[in-house]
Amino acid sequence: MPRTAVAVRHVPFEDLGILGPLLSRRGYQVRYLDAGIDAVSTSSIIEADLLVVLGGPIGVADAARYPFLDDEVQALKGRLELGLPTLGVCLGAQLVARALGAEVTSTGRVEIGYAPLTLTPAGQESALGVLGDIPVLHWHGDQFTTPAGATRLAETPGFPDQAFAWGSAVLGLQFHIEADHGQIERWLIGHAHELATHRLDPRLLRADARRHGPALAARSRLVFDAWLDQVA
Secondary structure, three states: OOEEEEEEEOOOOOOOOOHHHHHHHOOEEEEEEEEOOEOOOHHHHOOOOEEEEOOOOOOHHHOOOOOHHHHHHHHHHHHHOOOOOEEEEOHHHHHHHHHOOOOEEEEEEEEEEEEOOEEOHHHHOOHHHHHOOOOEEEEEEEEEOOOOOOEEEEEEOOEEEEEEEEOOOEEEEOOEOOOOHHHHHHHHHHOHHHHHHOOOOHHHHHHHHHHHHHHHHHHHHHHHHHHHHHHO
């Protein structure tokens, strides 16, 4: 039987990126659930061999306006109770953190662009260790606290909780290593209002994607391969 991967997607351009082909090569059949359109419930995600919860421009605190976010948190609780392989990216990591009882808050500022991480000692020993000296793509304004019982793996100035591992099968990443730098224009268009609001020049992001994207993609594939080997 082929392994199955379910990806919860919040906006079309924030997809699996480079992780999609990697999963296919590893024999996973990938299926997307579009949040707010498709039902995301424990029953719709519990049987997947792998769950990936992707990013998006809304936040956990927006559940009153976007009630499907609460559905995602409840669905995640059911999966996490069983310790099943789960990867959360940006908003996805915030939803995983909330499902594990952690705080998710707005910071009133944004961290957008390519910049390096500082890995904790545990992070250096984890699958993220190969990211220690390379800029990754950040695109967020909210932040999570590392859940109780989880291991903090990375930080940046002003954002002390950038990644966590909960057990051996759950990984939360505030930053984007899945994003395909060759598709960065989709991000720049999709987030045009946010970039304008914060007076961020898309030309600089485009140039940084060309400069850092290929090396980051190579390292990111190593991260995902190592983590998938671990959870398998």
